[in-house]
Each structure stands twice: as structure tokens, then as C-alpha cells.
Amino acid sequence: MSRKFTFCLIMLLLAGAMAGVWGTATDVQAASLEEAIAQAPKGTEKGQIDPNAAPGYLGIPGGKQVNLVLAFFWAMWVGWVFSTVGAFGGIMAGVGHITVFGLGDYAKSFKDTTPTLNKFVTDSIRVSNQFLVGLSALVSSVNYAKQKRLIIPLGLSLGLGSLLAAYLVVKVTGGKITFSQYQGWFGLIVFIIGGFMVYEMTPKGQASKKKAKEAVKAFEAAVKQKGDITQQGVKTSKFSLTRVEISFFGQTFSFNPLWAFVGGFFISAISSFIGVGGGFLYVPFLTSVVGLPMFVAAGTSALAVLISMILSIVNFMVKGITVYWILIGVELVGIFVGSMIGPRTGKYIPEKGLKWFFIVLAAYVGLDYILKGFFNITLIRG
Numbered sequence: 277m278s279r280k281f282t283f284c285l286i287m288l289l290l291a292g293a294m295a296g297v298w299g300t301a302t303d304v305q306a307a308s309l310e311e312a313i314a315q316a317p318k319g320t321e322k323g324q325i326d327p328n329a330a331p332g333y334l335g336i337p338g339g340k341q342v343n344l345v346l347a348f349f350w351a352m353w354v355g356w357v358f359s360t361v362g363a364f365g366g367i368m369a370g371v372g373h374i375t376v377f378g379l380g381d382y383a384k385s386f387k388d389t390t391p392t393l394n395k396f397v398t399d400s401i402r403v404s405n406q407f408l409v410g411l412s413a414l415v416s417s418v419n420y421a422k423q424k425r426l427i428i429p430l431g432l433s434l435g436l437g438s439l440l441a442a443y444l445v446v447k448v449t450g451g452k453i454t455f456s457q458y459q460g461w462f463g464l465i466v467f468i469i470g471g472f473m474v475y476e477m478t479p480k481g482q483a484s485k486k487k488a489k490e491a492v493k494a495f496e497a498a499v500k501q502k503g504d505i506t507q508q509g510v511k512t513s514k515f516s517l518t519r520v521e522i523s524f525f526g527q528t529f530s531f532n533p534l535w536a537f538v539g540g541f542f543i544s545a546i547s548s549f550i551g552v553g554g555g556f557l558y559v560p561f562l563t564s565v566v567g568l569p570m571f572v573a574a575g576t577s578a579l580a581v582l583i584s585m586i587l588s589i590v591n592f593m594v595k596g597i598t599v600y601w602i603l604i605g606v607e608l609v610g611i612f613v614g615s616m617i618g619p620r621t622g623k624y625i626p627e628k629g630l631k632w633f634f635i636v637l638a639a640y641v642g643l644d645y646i647l648k649g650f651f652n653i654t655l656i657r658g
């Protein structure tokens with residue numbers, strides 16, 4: 277079974293499974309925050325709202341208080357992670373909002389008392405993740421383009437394919453997904469992709485990547501010698517509707533824009549569902565299906581993510597989902613700082629190091645969220 281077929285099969289199975297979740301989700305339109313708060317029982321117990329308490333997350337009386345200093349530094353970490361590997365920014369943003377800041381347990385507290393508020397906070401977390409990833413993707417795309425480590429035609433093909441999926445997912449799932457469903461699927465998808473990346477590190481998975489290996493070797497040598505990496509950076513040598521060829525450090529790579537469009541659709545459907553950018557899917561797609569070196573995949577992934585994030589954020593906001601603007605404002609500053617650092621430091625990290633970093637994060641976060649979302653078993657306290 278070829279690696280391309282295996283990756284595509286995984287995408288289809290995940291998309292199909294989630295389609296079943298969407299189809300059986302309770303058909304409830306997203307309520308406004310005020311309506312959701314009004315439905316909550318009043319009091320000081322778990323799952324209740326105390327009208328006299330100080331406002332917290334989303335301005336909800338007695339809502340979760342978030343340390344803004346911690347939020348800034350976590351966002352800086354998120355920006356660095358995404359801009360370094362072209363992935364896991366949304367995952368890390370989600371870990372921050374769900375676990376580090378405690379918003380996951382806060383949302384769960386309303387599961388039985390006020391399901392509407394549970395779903396509203398869940399959607400708020402989803403779009404908050406996307407705000408962070410969107411800015412990181414913008415900054416990263418600009419920086420990688422300057423370094424000639426971004427394949428613009430491929431990024432655009434993936435991004436355009438993601439637009440329809442991003443619109444459909446928000447329309448179908450907004451206001452209908454409980455936090456436990458969201459967290460469980462979040463973890464399962466991350467864990468599966470991490471497993472696929474482990475396979476890619478085996479001799480069998482590496483067997484057909486000769487060109488990518490040669491390009492990586494030449495790139496890393498140029499960085500060691502402090503040479504100008506833009507001289508041998510991405511150059512487009514052929515462009516048509518069915519075939520694009522590019523060169524990168526002496527190696528030629530090609531892809532079909534139409535298949536990239538289809539790949540972007542399925543990747544965006546999955547990533548929009550869990551409220552992340554999709555880089556953790558784009559990067560395996562670019563390295564495994566297209567066969568690109570990691571140093572090019574990161575920048576190209578960032579451009580694809582940027583396109584899908586813009587539409588997804590707009591769709592969520594149009595549906596009336598709001599974010600905690602004080603928190604988002606602080607986080608966006610941190611994201612900008614981290615995203616400026618990432619492309620400048622990531623080139624000094626060996627490709628294998630980047631991939632193992634990706635894999636370890638996927639295994640740890642994925643397993644924890646599967647257990648917590650589906651079985652209420654906690655590995656990471658928060």
C-alpha cells in the first residue's frame with residue numbers, strides 16, 4: 277500500500293466519521309451569549325452563574341479568570357511552534373485555551389445544567405484558536421516567502437480547496453458540538469496523524485524520499501556555511517492547471533494543483549471541525565503525498581492555513597460566536613513575537629528534529645484528549 281493511498285484513506289475515514297457526528301448532532305442553532313447566560317441556573321455551585329460575581333471569560337459573571345501574562349507567553353510559544361514546523365499552532369493554542377487556562381473544564385461544567393452555554397463556550401474556544409493561528413500564518417507566510425521557502429501555487433491550491441470546507445463545517449457544526457465531543461475528536465485526529473508521521477520516519481517510509489533528502493542535505497549545508505539560502509530557494513519552472521514544477525536546492529518537485537485543491541478540501545473539513553489551522557495535516561500531506569522537504573512544507577502550509585482561517589473566522593463571527601477580546605488582544609501580540617522568531621531559528625534545527633518534535637507533541641496531546649474527551653480520564657491536569 278503506497279504512502280499516498282494510505283494518507284488519503286486516513287483523510288477520507290476521518291472526514292466520513294465526523295460527517296456521522298455532524299449528521300446526528302442536535303439541531304440547535306447557536307444562541308447568543310446573553311441568551312445562553314439567561315438560561316443558566318443562578319447560584320454559586322458548579323454549572324451555575326452568580327449574577328453578583330465579577331465577570332470573567334467572555335464577560336460571564338463568575339466566569340473563568342485567565343492570567344494575561346501567562347497568556348502572552350503561551351501565545352508566543354504557539355507562534356514559535358507554528359512558524360517553525362508549519363503545524364501545531366492550532367493544537368498548542370487549543371491546549372492553552374482548554375487545559376492551561378482551564379476553559380475546557382469551565383465549558384464542561386455547563387454540560388448538564390446549560391447545554392447551550394456549554395456549546396457557546398466550545399465554539400468560542402474553536403474560533404479563538406483560529407484567531408491565533410491566522411495571525412501566525414500571515415506573519416509566517418511573509419517571512420518564508422522572503423526566504424524563498426514557500427511554494428505559492430501549491431499553498432494557493434490547498435487554500436482554495438479549503439474555502440468551501442471551512443464554510444460548510446461552520447454552518448453545519450456551529451452551536452451543535454458539546455465540549456466532550458470536540459475534545460475527543462481533537463485528540464483522536466492529532467494522535468492518528470502523529471502515528472502516520474512515525475511511519476514516515478521508518479526506513480520504509482523514507483525509501484521514496486531521495487530528492488527530499490538531497491534537498492534537505494544541501495539546505496542544511498548552506499545554513500551551516502551561513503550562505504544566502506534565497507539563491508537556491510523555491511523557483512517555479514513550469515505552471516499549468518494540471519502540473520506545476522518547482523526547484524529547491526538543486527532538486528525538482530512537481531504536483532497537480534487539482535489534487536492539491538481536493539486535498540485542501542478534506543484537510544480543512546477536519547481541521548475546521550476541531551477549530552485549528554490544519555497545519556498538522558497539511559505538513560504530512562506536503563511531505564508524504566507531495567514529497568517535499570520539511571523546510572519548504574512549513575511555509576507552504578502557513579499560506580494554505582491563512583486562506584482557510586480567514587473564511588472560518590468570518591463564518592463563526594457571522595453566526596454570532598464571540599471571543600474574549602481582552603485575552604485575544606494579548607495573545608495576538610505574543611503570536612506576532614513568536615512568529616517572527618520561528619522562521620529565523622527553525623532553519624538551524626535539523627529536519628529530523630522538527631519531525632520528532634511534531635510526533636512527540638501529537639502523541640502526548642492526542643492521547644490525553646482522547647481519554648479526557650471520550651472517557652473522562654485525565655493525563656494532563658488543568
